[in-house]
Amino acid sequence: MNSPPLLDIRRLHLELTGSRPVRTLVEDVTLSVSPGESVGLVGESGSGKTLTVKAAMRLLPSTITATGAIDFDGRSVLEMSRRGLARYRSTDVAMIHQDPRAHTNPLRTVGDFLVEGVVATKQMKRDEAIERACALLGEMGIDDAPRRMHQYPHQLSGGLLQRVMIAMSLLHEPRLVLADEPTTALDVTVQSEVMAILVEQVRGRGLGMLFITHDLDLAAAITDTLVVMYAGTVVERGPAPVLYRNPRHPYTAALLASRPSTTQVKRLVSVPGRPAAAHEVGIGCVFAARCPFATDLCRDERPAERDIGGRTVACHRAEEIGSELERDVVA
Amino acid sequence: MAAVTVDVATAAQVRRRADPLLVVSATCCLLLIAVALVGGWLAPYQPDEIDVLAASQGPGPHHWLGTDSLGRDVLSRALAGAALSFAGPLLIVLGSVVLGTVLGVVAAWYGGWLDQMLNRLLNVMFAVPGILVAVIASAVFGAGFWAPVIALTLVYIPYAARIIRSAAVRERQQAYVEGLQLAGVSSLSINTKHVLRNVWPLIVAQATIGLGTALADFAAVSFIGLGVQPPAAEWGVMVAEGRAEILDGAPQQSLVAGLCIVVTVVSFNVLGERLAARFGAAR
Amino acid sequence: MTATTDVTPVRAMRAAVRPSGIGARIATTVVGAAATVLTASFVIFAALSLAPGDPVSLLLGPHATDEARTAKRAELGLDDPLLVRYWHWLTDALQGRFGTSFTYREDVTTLIGPRLETTLLLVAMAAVLIVVVGIGLGVLGGVSDRWSAVVSAATGLGIAVPTFVAASVLISVFAVQLGWFPTFGAGDGLLDSVWHLVLPALALSVGYGAYVTQLTAAAVREEAGKEHVVTSRGRGIPHRLILRRHVLRNAALPVMTASGLALAGLVAGALVVEEAFGIDGIGALLVKSVSGKDYPVVTAVSLIIVVVFVVVTTVIDVAQVLLDPRQRRAA
DSSP states (O other), X not given: OOSOOSEEEEEEEEEETTOSSOOEXXXXXXXXXXXXXXXXXXXXXXXXXXXXXXHHTTOOOTTEEEEEEEEETTEESTTOOHHHHXXXXXXXXXXXXXXXXXXXXXXXXXXXXXXXXXXXXXXXXXXXHHHHHXXXXXXXXXXXXXXXXXXXXXXXXHHHHHHHHHHHHHTTOOSEEEEESTTTTSOHHHHHHHHHHHHHHHHHHTOEEEXXXXXXXXXXXXXXXXXXXETTEEEEEEEHHHHHHSOOSHHHHHXXXXXXXXSOOOOXXXXXXXXXXXXXXXXXOTTGGGOTTOOHHHHHSOOOOEEETTEEEOOTTHHHHHHHHHHHOOO | OHHHHHHHHHHHHHXXXXXXXXXXXXXXXXXXXXXXXXXXXXXXXXXXXXXXXXXTOOSOSSSTTOBOTTOOBHHHHHHHHHHHHHHHHHHHHHXXXXXXXXXXXXXXXXXXXXXHHHHHHHHHHHHSOHHHHHHHHHHHHOSSSHHHHHHHHHHHHHHHHHHHHHHHHHHHTSHHHHHHHHTTOOHHHIIIIIIHHHHHHHHHHHHHHHHHHHHHHHHHHHHTTSSSOTTSOOXXXXXXXXXXXXXXXXXXXXXXXXXXXXXXXXXXXXXXXXXXXXXXXXX | OOGGGGSOHHHHHHHSOOOTHHHHHHHHHHHHHHHHHHHXXXXXXXXXXXXXXXXXXXXXXXXXXXXXXXXXXXXXXXTSOHHHHHHHHHXXXXXXXXXXXXXXXXXXXXXXXXXXXXXXXXXXXXXXXXXXXXXXXHHHHHHOHHHHHHHHHHHXXXXXXXXXXXXXHHIIIIIIIXXXXXXXXXXXXXXXXXXXXXXXXXXXXXXXXXXXXXXXXXHHHHHHTSHHHHHHHHTTXXXXXXXXXXXXXXXXXXXXXXXHHHHHTHHHHHHHHHHHHTOOSHHHHHHHHHHTTOHHHHHHHHHHHHHHHHHHHHHHHHHHHHHOGGGSXXX
16 A cells, blocks of 8 residues: 555544543554545444444544544544544545434435535535535436435435435545445345445545444455454454455454355354453453453453454464364355 | 443443432431421420410521511421421322322223323313312312312322323333233233333332422412411411511511422422432333 | 426425325314313313302392292203203303303403403513523523533422412512512503512412423433434534534424423413412412302303413424424325
């Protein structure tokens, strides 16, 4: 990568403000998104992936304190002035949220919702914004855009509303898109349509994207780089095909192995226990309690991230157990 | 998902931390109830002991809170009057909560037509403001202790019924209820042993708040002369009797009685709210 | 691009078809309200028919002859069944005839007229206080973290102080000690009346106003915490705009409901204030009539109080249906 990263998160640490004992939510997270790169942030509930992304927009509540570095195009997001932050949010970056119904004001029309961002921040006049919004909705596959603009959110289906959300995020031509599980709240039949539209737009415009999901398959299919999180830390990150075919962290392998197979009839593998949150794990490796390969070293000392086999992994035993993991992953 | 993590973490903190407001308000409430029970014996004078020579005095060494226009000791009247001030409200809360619970649980359980009928009935009851019901009750039954008790019980039933019905409906939709039904457990049993047990803390919290409100409302009816009659030392009556004294620059009877009412209402309101918060967090 | 894209959003919105569902809903609400009033008035009428006291003796005095009594009984229809008597009373009432007062031997209507004016002036003044100060403080408490605790404590106290206690304190401090306002009565002429009613209006507005403040603060706080507000912040929209368009406007609906409820009960609440301040309004008339067993007056004033309450709450219900776009059927 020659160009400097668009989004550069280094050693991000999130904890509940003023909590004693300290309640950590996200620990030592490092990842980056380059211009035109799609990065998939994968993890289960409580892994801290949404919090990380919210931190990148400085949308965390005051009950959470962030330390570490988050840079956008060289500028520190965590230290931006109010004006800088407003400019960053309104022109450089855009966020697509998970549940479009919860994230739209039910008392305002779809049209108002779409153009509010660019008009209120004085980037466009209202008429121009409405025209552009209609055009964008057309690109989303919404034919009767003018009619839809005058409707209220409750009059649109979930899939339609999420397309509106995507259009909203692209209207001010950002350079970076943060997508927080954009299809999880939608019906299964609609998910692939919306995903296709999102990917087409992001690739077509050469935008950087940080895509959050709990679905490793989906992430591997549409992103260039994968970042796997568990209990508030990054356990493995690297090029998507490399991780997908050849995982080096037991958790990544477990995620891959626990998918139902579409080709073979075999017993569904699951990892014993339940996903832990950052404040529930001890001092050692975050996955130690559920890892079949855990040793005393794993339980006592948290592994640092190391470059192995073309990716970065946080595991003491990455080299030794590599071959065992390859065995578990069945295509 | 992350929001769940944060919420679980902070909710755990809430549960473990002692609630100072809860403790303080609970102590006040217990003290007030104690005064209601033994106030008469604690009082230095008889509440109706007239001493014309000591009329309308401010606070002093013989009468710590002063006297009224007939020379009666204000402190003694307040202490002795506590019992009467609490008696009516206690009956009101008991009656309205019991009847409201029955109506609310039955409506939530059977739903449909019965629930709609109840809703219409409650709408009619809500449409007549409480004070009006009390006024009409005193027309029918005569002014005194019982008219406001009957009236306010009727007035409070719809509030209790609505709240309990909502909670019972939520409870009824829980999966375990269907499980019990399928297992053949009787409706009565399900409702008394399970639904009520889970709704019970909410009932207690609401009843606590209701006690304070009932006390204020009962005193109001006595104030306008349609409830407890003078010379009884009920706090509402005291405020009314003190009206003329205020005009003479001797507000002690009204203000002391008024303060007693306010302190009582605040204590029970805060206690009720803290209880509701604690039971809500525990779910 | 079709011609519809030339239509400006405002014009298009006005042209949007209002589905007939709303008309039916409003009609149902109004009919329901009328039924409630009828039922309540019947219950009151029936209850009072059980009250002690013989109307004939009250009207004719103790020295009336038996023939006069019988004639009067027939005239008043006192031997008719309850429903018939109620029907006659109702039909008369709808034409503005409320019968003759037992105590004053006058038309009930002439007794009520001037007193109703006084009560309405008192209620109007209290209403202004409740809406302006009550809602204003509520918004302050909901928006500002700094003031939130103060407002909360103040409302807690305000709700706990019964109207008659507030009246006593106000009289003691402002009328007797400071002498700024008169201690009783309603005065003559508009300006004098307003001056007389300042303390009573204040006393009346304390309890209801605190309730409105509490609900307003809660509504504002709830709306401020909604996810679509986070979305707007994430788009860089200025704070002031978010507050106005998304928080306050959305909170307006529940605030309207709370205010409506408070205003609906003001006429009944005025009763206590009128007693405390010696004001000759319909509340005081009601209390006097109960003591004097003057049941035509009691019935008439009760009806007025119930009608006012139901009318105000129904207006609020209808406004809710009209102003909330979610009430419209999905297109």
